[in-house]
Amino acid sequence: MASFSELTTPYLLLDPVVMQRNIDFLQQRMEKLGVQLRPHVKTAKSLQVAQRIFNGGHGPITVSTLKEAEYFAEHGYTDITYAVGISPDKLARVARLNRADVTVRVLLDSVTQAEQVMAWAVREQVKIPVLIEIDCDGERAGLRENDPKIVEIAKILAKNDLFSGMLMHAGGSYHCPSKAAKEAAAEHERATAVAVRDRLQAAGLECPIVSVGSTPTAYFAKDLSGVTEVRAGVYVFQDLVMAGIHVCQLKDIAISVVATVIGHRPDKGWIMTDAGWMALSRDRGTANQEIDQGYGVVCAMDGTPYSDLIVTSTSQEHGIVALRKGSKAKLPQLEVGSKVRILPNHACATASQFDGYVVPDADQLAFWPRINGW
Amino acid sequence: MASFSELTTPYLLLDPVVMQRNIDFLQQRMEKLGVQLRPHVKTAKSLQVAQRIFNGGHGPITVSTLKEAEYFAEHGYTDITYAVGISPDKLARVARLNRADVTVRVLLDSVTQAEQVMAWAVREQVKIPVLIEIDCDGERAGLRENDPKIVEIAKILAKNDLFSGMLMHAGGSYHCPSKAAKEAAAEHERATAVAVRDRLQAAGLECPIVSVGSTPTAYFAKDLSGVTEVRAGVYVFQDLVMAGIHVCQLKDIAISVVATVIGHRPDKGWIMTDAGWMALSRDRGTANQEIDQGYGVVCAMDGTPYSDLIVTSTSQEHGIVALRKGSKAKLPQLEVGSKVRILPNHACATASQFDGYVVPDADQLAFWPRINGW
Numbered sequence: 001m002a003s004f005s006e007l008t009t010p011y012l013l014l015d016p017v018v019m020q021r022n023i024d025f026l027q028q029r030m031e032k033l034g035v036q037l038r039p040h041v042k043t044a045k046s047l048q049v050a051q052r053i054f055n056g057g058h059g060p061i062t063v064s065t066l067k068e069a070e071y072f073a074e075h076g077y078t079d080i081t082y083a084v085g086i087s088p089d090k091l092a093r094v095a096r097l098n099r100a101d102v103t104v105r106v107l108l109d110s111v112t113q114a115e116q117v118m119a120w121a122v123r124e125q126v127k128i129p130v131l132i133e134i135d136c137d138g139e140r141a142g143l144r145e146n147d148p149k150i151v152e153i154a155k156i157l158a159k160n161d162l163f164s165g166m167l168m169h170a171g172g173s174y175h176c177p178s179k180a181a182k183e184a185a186a187e188h189e190r191a192t193a194v195a196v197r198d199r200l201q202a203a204g205l206e207c208p209i210v211s212v213g214s215t216p217t218a219y220f221a222k223d224l225s226g227v228t229e230v231r232a233g234v235y236v237f238q239d240l241v242m243a244g245i246h247v248c249q250l251k252d253i254a255i256s257v258v259a260t261v262i263g264h265r266p267d268k269g270w271i272m273t274d275a276g277w278m279a280l281s282r283d284r285g286t287a288n289q290e291i292d293q294g295y296g297v298v299c300a301m302d303g304t305p306y307s308d309l310i311v312t313s314t315s316q317e318h319g320i321v322a323l324r325k326g327s328k329a330k331l332p333q334l335e336v337g338s339k340v341r342i343l344p345n346h347a348c349a350t351a352s353q354f355d356g357y358v359v360p361d362a363d364q365l366a367f368w369p370r371i372n373g374w
Numbered sequence: 375m376a377s378f379s380e381l382t383t384p385y386l387l388l389d390p391v392v393m394q395r396n397i398d399f400l401q402q403r404m405e406k407l408g409v410q411l412r413p414h415v416k417t418a419k420s421l422q423v424a425q426r427i428f429n430g431g432h433g434p435i436t437v438s439t440l441k442e443a444e445y446f447a448e449h450g451y452t453d454i455t456y457a458v459g460i461s462p463d464k465l466a467r468v469a470r471l472n473r474a475d476v477t478v479r480v481l482l483d484s485v486t487q488a489e490q491v492m493a494w495a496v497r498e499q500v501k502i503p504v505l506i507e508i509d510c511d512g513e514r515a516g517l518r519e520n521d522p523k524i525v526e527i528a529k530i531l532a533k534n535d536l537f538s539g540m541l542m543h544a545g546g547s548y549h550c551p552s553k554a555a556k557e558a559a560a561e562h563e564r565a566t567a568v569a570v571r572d573r574l575q576a577a578g579l580e581c582p583i584v585s586v587g588s589t590p591t592a593y594f595a596k597d598l599s600g601v602t603e604v605r606a607g608v609y610v611f612q613d614l615v616m617a618g619i620h621v622c623q624l625k626d627i628a629i630s631v632v633a634t635v636i637g638h639r640p641d642k643g644w645i646m647t648d649a650g651w652m653a654l655s656r657d658r659g660t661a662n663q664e665i666d667q668g669y670g671v672v673c674a675m676d677g678t679p680y681s682d683l684i685v686t687s688t689s690q691e692h693g694i695v696a697l698r699k700g701s702k703a704k705l706p707q708l709e710v711g712s713k714v715r716i717l718p719n720h721a722c723a724t725a726s727q728f729d730g731y732v733v734p735d736a737d738q739l740a741f742w743p744r745i746n747g748w
Contacts, residue, residue, distance in 0.1 A: 008440065008464060008748050042690055064652075064691045066382065084691045085636035085646060088711040089383065109637050112710050133637075140692055141637050141646050171689070262459035263483055263507075263515050272459060272515050278438075279748075282656035282723055315545070316416055316722055317438045317458045318514055336486050337462040348690055349656055353726075355747055373729055374382050374653075 003365065007358065009260040010279035012350070013341065014357035014368065015303070016052070019236060019254040023053050026218060026235050035224045038062050038081065038211065040233030043348045046357065047075050048368040049236060062231045066093045071371040073102045081105045081211070083167065083231070085133065085141050086113055091120040098126050105164055105209075109133040109143050114153045118160055129164040130157050131209060136192040137172035137185070145192050151203045158205055165209025166200070168193050169231070173216035177245045177290060186221035189214075194226035216247050237347035240297060244289035250297065250305060255351060256341035257296070258358075259319060261334045270312075271321040271334055275342055277314040283349035295319065296342040296350075303341060306332050311342060377739065381732065383634040384653035386724070387715065388731035388742065389677070390426070393610060393628040397427050400592060400609050409598045412436050412455065412585065414607030417722045420731065421449050422742040423610060436605045440467045445745040447476045455479045455585070457541065457605070459507065459515050460487055465494040472500050479538055479583075483507040483517045488527045492534055503538040504531050505583060510566040511546035511559070519566050525577045532579055539583025540574070542567050543605070547590035551619045551664060560595035563588075568600035590621050611721035614671060618663035624671065624679060629725060630715035631670070632732075633693060635708045644686075645695040645708055649716055651688040657723035669693065670716040670724075677715060680706050685716060 030037040039053050042064035050061065050072065060079040063069045069080050070093070078101065082094070086106040097104045106128060108114055114130065121128045132153055135142030143150050150166075157163035173185040189212045197207040212224075213231030224230065237255045238248040259275035277295070286293040295311035298321050308327035313320040319342070323329055334340065344350035351357075356369040404411040413427050416438035424435065424446065434453040437443045443454050444467070452475065456468065460480040471478045480502060482488055488504065495502045506527055509516030517524050524540075531537035547559040563586045574581040586598075587605030598604065608615075611629045612622040633649035651669070660667040669685035672695050682701035687694040693716070697703055708714065718724035725731075730743040 005463075008467065009461075010748060084648060085710075087383075087634040087636045087648065089379075089634055093382070110710060113637070116711070135639075138642070140689060140694070141639070144641070260461040260463055262461045263487070265509075265515070267518070268512070274458060274461065277657075277723065278726060282658070282720075283651075284656070284658075315514060320514070336459075336484060337490070349651065352652060374384060 007258075009339065010257050010275040011358050012354040012356070013256050013258050014359045015254050016359055016361055018252060019049070020052060022235055022238055022252060022254060026232060029219070030230055033221065033224045035227055036060065036229040038229045038231050039236070040064070040083070040231050041068055041072065043233040043351065044236055045351070045370040045372060046368050047072070050077070053236065060229070062233070065374050066090060067373050068371055069097055069104050073097055073100070073104070078102045081107070081131065081167070083107055083169070085109060086117060088116045091117065091128070094128055095120055095124045095126045098128055103129060105129045105131055107131050107133050107167055108153070109141055111149065111153055111156065114156045117162065118156065121160060121162060128162060130162045131165050131167040131211065134166050134168045134192065134196050136168050136170055136189050139171035140169065142168065145196050150196060151200060151205070154200055154205045155203070163205065165207045165211065165228070166193060166196050167209070167211040170212065170214045170217045173214045174241065174245065176216060179220065179246070182216050182220035182245070182247070183222060186217035187223070189217050190221065190224055190227055197226065215242060216245060219247050234347050237351070239347040240293045240343055240345045241285040241289070244286050244291060244293070250343060253343045255347055255357070256299065256303075256343050257350060259340055259342055261336050261338045261340070263336060269322050269331055271331070273319040273321055273340065274317060275311070275319045276317045278316050279353055280311065280314060280319065280342060280344065281346065281349040281353050283344075283346040285345040293345060296344055299341040299343060301339050301341060305343070383713065384631050384649040385732050386728040386730070387630050387632050388733045389628045390733055390735055392626060393423070394426060396609055396612055396626060396628060400606060403593070404604055407595065407598045409601055410434065410603040412603045412605050413610070414438070414457070414605050415442055415446065417607040417725065418610055419725070419744040419746060420742050421446070424451070427610065434603070436607070439748050440464055441747050442745055443471055443478050447471055447474070447478070452476045455481070455505065455541070457481055457543070459483060460491060462490045465491065465502070468502055469494055469498045469500045472502055477503060479503045479505055481505050481507050481541055482527070483515055485523065485527055485530065488530045492530065492536065495534060495536060502536060504536045505539050505541040505585065508540050508542045508566065508570050510542050510544055510563050513545035514543065516542065519570050524570060525574060525579070528574055528579045529577070537579065539581045539585065539602070540567065540570050541583070541585040544586065544588045544591045547588045548615065548619065550590060553594065553620070556590050556594035556619070556621075557596060560591035561597070563591050564595065564598055564601055571600065589616060590619060593621050608721050611725070613721040614667045614717055614719045615659040615663070618660050618665060618667070624717060627717050629721055629731070630673065630677075630717050631724060633714055633716055635710050635712045635714070637710060643696050643705055645705070647693040647695055647714065648691060649685070649693045650691045652690050653727055654685065654688060654693065654716060654718065655720065655723040655727050657718070657720040659719040667719060670718055673715040673717060675713050675715060679717070
């Protein structure tokens, strides 16, 4: 593809060296803890990123859309968990995938859904393996660990050999800045999952898969006994939200939005850039953290953050860059036409604003496409 | 394309009847006020929508990206204003367009930019008409009306016959719930623009284009004397932010995200859907309005809003639907698999999460693509 100087901003830059460090760190951590990693490809939605995760192989993956499932299945991935509650309108596509020598597990938390999946599996004579979703911290979907419906649903599914285990996501860990709180969230996630497995086993049901995960708990779990796999997504890129709860540092953030300075408001202390919310996303994930990073931290093109310089406001194609409130730093001199890199609040959200990544790779520029949409 | 029952949710539904009503309303209003409308195609980014705006013709348009400019130029639009401050990296593409019997006007607010544009125009022997950006309410880019640089820049540009006029956007009007405040914002926008024109004329400079606009001021201006054109974008679709400041009503919102119910949390009063922030966007534009609509208002498939039912929280592919805080309404019974329509906070942001619109049109379903990206 084009050289850097020919690229129109805003574009999404991916540093493959930083990304590989993140990939290797969590892989090694999971190996030490003796647990399989099932990366969530929803963050990158990229075949090329997945190739780096699996070192050219085709390991087990988690997906957030059927479009991801279909894309990765087409490219050799055969072990896929679709980690969003299943609804009947999606079962034709799931069944089609499961026919083609690919396993796509679905997720559910009600008798109704279990019966819908069963009906499809029987009618289409296809196996659709199912995980029951468990909620450990009240953040989202799932049955509470002591809900008798867990065993009831598992029994319905087991009749047709569709019951594969349980899945849980400790979303509450995103609000844990302290090490102790993240460690506690990880242990709570593990212990809750194992308790559910034990209840299923006590009811005479096998629970082959005990799947937990989130980037913070994956990074801070000290023990994963009883867990068969860990899911994590954002760790591949990291972001300001993760840095804000001390899961990573700014230097670990592998993606940034490259923007061009398009003007100044000296009367207001503003530098205007061409990266508005269309490029950065509307995500304000750091708004309630200890340090509010606005719409992103502004760095020089070598990746060094400018002191206290953040995107304070955005419109569709305008970003207002200014010093953090109360800062004594000096506004850098950035002429019209200068380039900056902006670190994202939330890598999943910012990356989703682009159709792919610009990747400097051995003196060349590559473009790695994303599989957006549903 | 497929029938409704074959579509995978989430998808973006566009009601062409409601849209046409919005289009006709503003068109007639501008005709009464005797001013040309230059619609901003950044909201819809759709050729088919633009065809409805111009009744099959190719009127003057405003764009927010060069990709829009190139796309619409390819499809017969020859009068284009690129309403984001120009930077040197974009001039090759602008020059290429201006060569091909198309006029793409650029925007700037500094001597540096004027000199950069001039250098390109001279070197490439191409005319690049320029508008000077004026700020009337401190919201974004532009020179203040009394800044001597306005005349200085216009004189530099006029030497090569590149000066075309001025452009202003009353972004502050988005924070005006009362009729009086919106009327005042419109009059302030008009009066400031005319004052700038007068200063230019007093300095011996022609100012052929006096361009103002925003949907709220376009809807509430009582007089547009001296203004040559009005720009507006979101009016085509409308949204909850516009309804929240009484520019429109909920029934005027032409787009909605269709979602499927994927679960329930009776312990929390939640209905889970498959429309998370990936579909709805992270935009929380109603957060500081009189009525906070969360991530959107939930309606039945016929478009009728459920009492007090909003999307209270989102993750990437999950939406949590619940009653507004303090509501005495009853949570509707929506089984897994049921469809709902969600009205967006901000039409530009929500539409940008999709690659196009599903449009029911005379017993058929059409798909109208969007031109996303840069």
